[in-house]
Amino acid sequence: MSRLSDLGEFGLIAHLEKILPGGVSKEWSVAIGDDCAVRRSSGGRSEFLTQDLLFEGVHFLPGNSKHWETVGWKALAVNLSDIAAMGGEPVGAVIGLGLPKRAKLREVEALYRGLARAARRFSCPVVGGDTNRSRGGWTLAVTVLGETRRRPLLRSGARPGDSLWVTGELGGASLAWRAERKGKKIPAAMRRRLLLPTPRLEWGGHLAAFGEVGAAIDLSDGLAGDLGHVARASRVGFDVDLETLPRPRGFAGLCERVGVDALEAMLEGGEDYELLFTLRAGAEKAFGDYARSRGLKVARIGRARRGSGIRWFENGREIPRRFGGYRHF
């Protein structure tokens, strides 16, 4: 008999998917296996549904009131990031909250202040949910409904020949997390990237509007893992030019001071919540102008090719290192 730990998170999901009745139907064009489930709705619209289940001790730790506010913000923001990856806009969220006996009202209030701040900032009202006692620790279930009138950006949309791009910068959140664990100081902007991530909703909208985007995904588990999802879903391979990865100012020095491998932070660290996407061959020049005029910060980091898997290049030479994503099991 198989054990959960042998299957791993994604093996388990694939396994369970077989038990469920055909999720992909006329109505749902995408079910399990992308950032959100996608429903073809009326009036040429697509609707998105995405959910995260977050546990104390796994996804967040208890702390002071300020801390609970960041937990609330982040819980909503990371789900909005999944909507952003598909080029959608949020419509509304429902929040399930499980509270241990020791939970204090002021902590719950702080969590909701954080949720409310993110809800206002990203125009995603909290419209319902469920609140009850948990025998374990704090538990948060966040579900977001989103929509778009454009073509949804999917993980499965990359073709050989596409160029590979990423928004913003990589590695900041991971470096901040490791610095925190080691009790080392880090620039405030980098800590904010970890604690108060910004879902790239505006940029995702620009990508969907541009029209020449192949595949897209948000970077939650690290570029190596998330690019692997795109490669499998699109049935392509990728070559990545490591020297082109966009990184925060002074990143190498900070990594050295904290004692972190810079490449691991950028490729395996996760929690950057930037968008990773591909662009049809020939669209690069027009896209560069488009991005500049809209303040969309992007970097070209590689290309899709026939085949499978990911190859890592440094200044034109393939390097033999393997990188992985975060594993839950």
Place this chain on the structure above:
Amino acid sequence: MSRLSDLGEFGLIAHLEKILPGGVSKEWSVAIGDDCAVRRSSGGRSEFLTQDLLFEGVHFLPGNSKHWETVGWKALAVNLSDIAAMGGEPVGAVIGLGLPKRAKLREVEALYRGLARAARRFSCPVVGGDTNRSRGGWTLAVTVLGETRRRPLLRSGARPGDSLWVTGELGGASLAWRAERKGKKIPAAMRRRLLLPTPRLEWGGHLAAFGEVGAAIDLSDGLAGDLGHVARASRVGFDVDLETLPRPRGFAGLCERVGVDALEAMLEGGEDYELLFTLRAGAEKAFGDYARSRGLKVARIGRARRGSGIRWFENGREIPRRFGGYRHF
């Protein structure tokens, strides 16, 4: 400083609602405070979003494979019951699953078989979710998206003069639960009501189609508690004729054998997942014919009046007993 236990579940929800940015907007006609959040969608449609967060030790216990199947079925069914209460049809569900280290693959498979059976039976595909490790026990977060082209049935729709009705029978699930705890035998049909509840989707659709329904809610926490929600939301009072409450065949005798107060089981027990609704004055006769022709099993149990609170009558005489609903905190 207030404590969570002082506020209670519904006090906490009302308190947290104040922290959130205005949930009810042009787009969301109903947010926190009904069975589902309701969104005015395109083409005259309304969409519903509802969520439950379920914990091992609070909402279900571990058991054998057969048992895990019933946990999966019930987790989806109770959310579908919220869609039924609004007169809607399910569109799709997302499932968040938190697994303790001791969870076994065959248990997870059994849970998903139960989810899949309910998904097929009630035409609600499972289209996504989140699976990860929990430091506490098993945790299930179920979110269902539903819709209707008719007017949604709300808790706030009752008016003085409306008659009060309930579908099916009351008290069976509660009696089965208490019998199980005491190790006493109970008819299989009553155990099924507890373990494999049927969300009244078809009947909810008939109620919405009839057009003269005022308010509706599903009975999850017991008639006394849930009718209290309708009374507060609609700003009316209710008079209930206890002798008219529909009960399973042989209920009084079974209650006596198990050592359960029959009225408490019907009014406070909860988990019946029947629909409670009001009907506009004068529509009773036409509704009786309509219900009969559609196999909609209903009983008239009282009336709405000006004022607030619930009065209980037995053969025309008010009785002084107070009944309450299930409390989480």
